[in-house]
Amino acid sequence: MKLYHVKKYYIDYLSKIDSHIIISDDIKGFPLRINGLCYFIPVSLSKQDDYQGRKSVPTIFRMYDFQKEKFYGKCLFSNMFCVPYKELEEIYLKKQEIKETLQFIDENKQRIHQAALRLYKQKIKKYQQNYLQYTVDFVLIEKAALEWEIKKYGKHYNRFPDEHFFLVNPQNDGKTEYDLMNKNKRIAQISYDNRNYRIVEIKKIYNESYAPLECFKNRKIHVGEMNAWFKGRGIPSWRDGLDDFLDNLGIDNKDVLLNKAYGLSLTDQYWMNPIEQALEWKNINFFDHDFNSDGYIEAVFQNKIVNQNNIDFYSPNNTSDGMLKKAWIVGEDKKRYLLKGSFKSKELEPFNEVLASFICKAIHLDYTKYTIELINKMPLSKCECFITKDTELISAYALLKKENVDFQDNSLNLYKKYIDLLENNGIENAKTSVGKMFILDYLIVNQDRHLGNFGIIRDVETLKWLKIAPNFDSGQAMYSQKEIYEMNFENTTGCFFNDKNMDFDKILDNACNQECMNDIDFIALEKVPDLWEKELLKYQKVTMFTDEKINVLINDLKIRINKLEKRTKKA
Numbered sequence: 001m002k003l004y005h006v007k008k009y010y011i012d013y014l015s016k017i018d019s020h021i022i023i024s025d026d027i028k029g030f031p032l033r034i035n036g037l038c039y040f041i042p043v044s045l046s047k048q049d050d051y052q053g054r055k056s057v058p059t060i061f062r063m064y065d066f067q068k069e070k071f072y073g074k075c076l077f078s079n080m081f082c083v084p085y086k087e088l089e090e091i092y093l094k095k096q097e098i099k100e101t102l103q104f105i106d107e108n109k110q111r112i113h114q115a116a117l118r119l120y121k122q123k124i125k126k127y128q129q130n131y132l133q134y135t136v137d138f139v140l141i142e143k144a145a146l147e148w149e150i151k152k153y154g155k156h157y158n159r160f161p162d163e164h165f166f167l168v169n170p171q172n173d174g175k176t177e178y179d180l181m182n183k184n185k186r187i188a189q190i191s192y193d194n195r196n197y198r199i200v201e202i203k204k205i206y207n208e209s210y211a212p213l214e215c216f217k218n219r220k221i222h223v224g225e226m227n228a229w230f231k232g233r234g235i236p237s238w239r240d241g242l243d244d245f246l247d248n249l250g251i252d253n254k255d256v257l258l259n260k261a262y263g264l265s266l267t268d269q270y271w272m273n274p275i276e277q278a279l280e281w282k283n284i285n286f287f288d289h290d291f292n293s294d295g296y297i298e299a300v301f302q303n304k305i306v307n308q309n310n311i312d313f314y315s316p317n318n319t320s321d322g323m324l325k326k327a328w329i330v331g332e333d334k335k336r337y338l339l340k341g342s343f344k345s346k347e348l349e350p351f352n353e354v355l356a357s358f359i360c361k362a363i364h365l366d367y368t369k370y371t372i373e374l375i376n377k378m379p380l381s382k383c384e385c386f387i388t389k390d391t392e393l394i395s396a397y398a399l400l401k402k403e404n405v406d407f408q409d410n411s412l413n414l415y416k417k418y419i420d421l422l423e424n425n426g427i428e429n430a431k432t433s434v435g436k437m438f439i440l441d442y443l444i445v446n447q448d449r450h451l452g453n454f455g456i457i458r459d460v461e462t463l464k465w466l467k468i469a470p471n472f473d474s475g476q477a478m479y480s481q482k483e484i485y486e487m488n489f490e491n492t493t494g495c496f497f498n499d500k501n502m503d504f505d506k507i508l509d510n511a512c513n514q515e516c517m518n519d520i521d522f523i524a525l526e527k528v529p530d531l532w533e534k535e536l537l538k539y540q541k542v543t544m545f546t547d548e549k550i551n552v553l554i555n556d557l558k559i560r561i562n563k564l565e566k567r568t569k570k571a
Contacts, residue, residue: 003028003091003102006040010087010148017144020136022079028091030105032080032113034120035243036254037142040083041116045073045101058119059131061112063104072101075112077119078135082145084152124243150450151500152408175200176274180226182210183269183281183389183460188221192272197255199227209463212270213394213402233265233319234258240325240343245299257318261286265319266328266336266385268392269460287389290330291315300325301341302376321452324349324475328385336385339373340475347543349475350381352444355532355557356474359443362524365436367471372535377542386470392460393469397451411499412510418497425465427456433468435508435516440471441494442504443560448476449495478557484549489556508567517568522561529557 006027015021022042029042056062059078064071105112123135174194180187187210191201202223214229215221235242235254246254262271262279266286273279282288295311316328316336325341342349353370360367373382387393396418400407405417415434422430434454441449453473457466479487496502496510536543536550 003030003043003098004040004088005091006083007087007089010083013148014081014141014144018081018136018141020079020134021081021141022076029080031083031085031088032116034080034082034117035142037082037145038085038088039080039116040088041080041112042076043073043101043105044076045098056115057131058115058122058129059135061115063101063108065104070100072104075105075116077116078131080116081136082138082142084145084149121243147500151498177203177276178272178274179206180211181269181271181273181281182212185210186273187211188226189275190223190226190272192259197231197253197258199223199230202226210460212268213398216402216404219402219404230258230263231255232321233263233270235318235320240323240341241300245325257313260313260318261315263319264316266316266338267319267387268394269389270392285389286316286328286336290334291328293317293327293329297327297329297339297375300327301339301378301380322473337382338385339375339380339382341378341380342475343481347379347545348478348480350379351532351535351539351543352475352477352480353381353383353473354535355444355478355528356440356446356471358528358531359440359525360471362522362528363436363439363520365433365440365471366468372539374539374542379539379542381475383472386472387457390460391457391466393455394458395452395455397455399455400451407498409498411497411502414497415510422456422465422468427465427468430468431511431513432515432519435512436519437471438494438496438507438511439516439520439564440474441477442508443557443564444474444477445479445489445492445494445504445560446474446477447494447500448473451497478553484552487552487556489559505567520564520568522565522568525561528561529554532557 006029011021011023011027015023027042028045029040032039032041059076061075061077062071063073063075119135120138122129123132123138175191176194178190178192180190186206187208188202188206189204190199191203192198193200200223202221205221208221211221212226212229214232215226217225235257239245242254251257259272262273262284264271264284264286269281269285271281271284291314292312293315296315296317299311317326320326320328320338322340324343327339329337329339331337340350340353350370350372354372357367357370359365368383368386370381370383373380399421400414400418403417403421405414407414409417419431419434422434437449437454440446454471455469457469458464459466492504493501494504494507496507533550533554536545536553540550
């Protein structure tokens with residue numbers, strides 16, 4: 001066991017979000033894995049609050065050794081918070097009493113973990129116990145931690161540092177040898193820890209040129225980066241409704257799902273081939289072979305308790321990234337479609353995807369067409385998979401990471417490096433296409449254009465860069481989580497590479513050339529508000545959107561279009 005400090009700038013960041021974050025410069029604690037994330041458990045080592053027979057409570061674990069009749073301090077569960085592990089600094093303390101405290105924590109780690117997890121679940125499930133009002137808002141803080149990592153590092157890239165880092169480290173339960181594959185190409189032989197759900201060793205490298213770009217560190221394949229990439233293929237820990245979903249399935253750990261179908265996906269052709277089985281991609285992939293998502297949809301979207309025997313775990317639903325509830329289905333036309341819900345049942349996100357489709361058509365930006373699908377009176381967005389069995393989607397983050405760029409660099413520099421990278425690899429009209437993407441974001445006030453939801457399409461056989469990926473994932477727009485009075489469509493900010501709060505006009509200054517502006521069909525664009533209004537009204541009985549909200553959204557969309565047209569005329 002070791003004690004850690006949290007870097008001051010991260011504490012300052014969180015304390016502005018939740019007042020229950022302890023801001024003392026002298027705060028000490030240890031990491032604990034909760035919800036698949038790294039949590040920092042503050043520890044008070046003061047002996048002034050002596051034990052004196054008082055018991056632990058849900059918010060405070062008093063470390064008292066009954067045999068020695070000795071008090072070691074308190075674990076402050078009510079003040080624990082999510083932290084990127086890179087923001088922790090080890091403390092080197094040689095005092096004997098500190099060593100005894102650490103020994104106590106280590107010997108009681110299961111009790112501590114269970115107690116912390118109990119409080120965590122009570123808080124996120126919104127129990128009514130009085131002490132919970134004095135507890136950190138874990139959902140809010142997890143979101144803040146994610147945003148911090150995206151801004152500072154370009155991606156929520158590594159939730160799982162070395163196992164010894166954590167308080168709870170389950171014992172090894174055996175390893176399985178796999179060949180990491182890209183369709184039919186062997187990339188590397190790896191060893192997978194079945195208990196901790198992680199890649200622990202790269203035993204052989206066969207063909208690194210076909211490896212996922214996120215697996216490289218300093219331009220070489222690295223086991224830590226490969227493990228982070230593989231973990232990132234699974235359902236993220238911040239997925240809306242994840243806890244209830246797992247409870248419905250009777251599953252303790254989401255990572256159990258990741259290897260149910262060899263890590264296969266519908267966004268690329270990577271998979272894990274057990275050496276003892278020696279499977280063939282043509283016999284197992286989801287492009288050629290159907291799957292059933294009925295039970296999965298019931299558990300995810302309808303929150304039903306579903307018997308595991310009634311769920312087809314052999315599906316691409318195990319490798320679906322993102323915050324919103326989603327599911328892949330096979331349509332009657334045998335095409336693959338993605339269904340995606342809204343956050344906290346606000347229900348605007350699916351309609352924003354439809355809006356983005358309308359706008360992309362008007363500004364001549366390649367896009368994924370979205371429509372509305374109702375399941376149990378719940379509106380979901382629906383789009384066709386734009387990846388084939390011969391192609392793969394590679395994110396902007398992966399492209400830049402492979403080039404070993406500094407994600408803390410100036411956002412404009414990152415943008416220029418990205419454009420140069422596209423052009424140098426034969427992508428035509430790169431600057432214009434990327435510029436149009438930001439025009440779309442400008443119009444719909446999309447504040448979620450991170451490096452993971454745009455990129456390129458690559459040929460998996462030849463590795464040739466084919467084109468910029470069609471626009472997708474624009475749901476977190478139009479102030480989807482805000483009340484009417486909180487919306488401001490006049491003065492807006494958005495994401496521009498690693499800058500999360502850049503003025504949208506400045507974004508267009510940086511990213512849009514004259515060709516972008518000249519190619520906008522304003523006649524078609526001015527028809528978009530009416531088209532979108534029809535969609536909102538069509539489903540008003542199930543969304544319960546008020547007339548006032550619809551009017552505000554439509555009028556403010558017109559404001560954005562008008563602002564863009566005036567800007568274009570000035571240029």
